[in-house]
Amino acid sequence: MDPSRDDNRPSAIVQQYWAIYPRFLQDLFVQAFVAGAHHPGQRVTEGQWIKAMDRLRDGMVTCRGCGATGFWDLAEPDRTCRACGTSLAPPYVLKIGRRTVAVSPLATLRTDHLASGVDDSVVVGQVRAHPQDATRWGLHNLSTRPWEATYGAGQVVRLEPDRTMEISDGMRIAVDSATVLATRWQGA
Numbered sequence: 001m002d003p004s005r006d007d008n009r010p011s012a013i014v015q016q017y018w019a020i021y022p023r024f025l026q027d028l029f030v031q032a033f034v035a036g037a038h039h040p041g042q043r044v045t046e047g048q049w050i051k052a053m054d055r056l057r058d059g060m061v062t063c064r065g066c067g068a069t070g071f072w073d074l075a076e077p078d079r080t081c082r083a084c085g086t087s088l089a090p091p092y093v094l095k096i097g098r099r100t101v102a103v104s105p106l107a108t109l110r111t112d113h114l115a116s117g118v119d120d121s122v123v124v125g126q127v128r129a130h131p132q133d134a135t136r137w138g139l140h141n142l143s144t145r146p147w148e149a150t151y152g153a154g155q156v157v158r159l160e161p162d163r164t165m166e167i168s169d170g171m172r173i174a175v176d177s178a179t180v181l182a183t184r185w186q187g188a
């Protein structure tokens with residue numbers, strides 16, 4: 001899709017999908033298939049695509065209004081659901097190094113979050129919505145090792161495998177050699 005030409009637009013359904021994706025991914029497609037079409041040096045590398053897909057996955061959320069899947073992104077925090085207009089801003093974000101995971105029922109913590117260059121990523125944690133209270137969220141330890149969580153006030157607790165703990169603002173969780181920091185996102 002060349003933004004400067006309207007003689008080769010994709011079909012309407014493709015254009016609808018286009019709008020679902022965050023700007024960073026649209027920019028990458030334009031770079032690859034518009035600039036890169038004639039200038040191979042400007043094409044997107046495999047590493048850039050992998051980073052972009054990781055970022056897309058980290059922002060994948062379930063709309064609180066209608067349940068549709070949408071993509072939130074740190075660079076576009078005001079994104080709204082294409083289906084119903086509800087804000088896609090997550091209640092919390094989980095920061096691990098340079099990655100930011102939006103808390104939603106679709107969010108997982110994986111080995112590619114904990115270290116770079118992981119090819120066969122494995123899920124080690126799963127975000128869970130509280131069954132009764134929509135404002136409360138948990139993180140479930142799916143790994144075989146205990147995690148150590150430190151609450152904002154300093155209290156330290158151990159999260160054993162197959163257990164869930166509530167996510168709270170300022171909580172740090174040591175997962176292997178990485179640290180996951182939970183932060184409340186505004187407007188949630």
Ligand SMILES: [Zn+2]
Nearest residue numbers: 063066081084
């Ligand atoms: Zn919606």
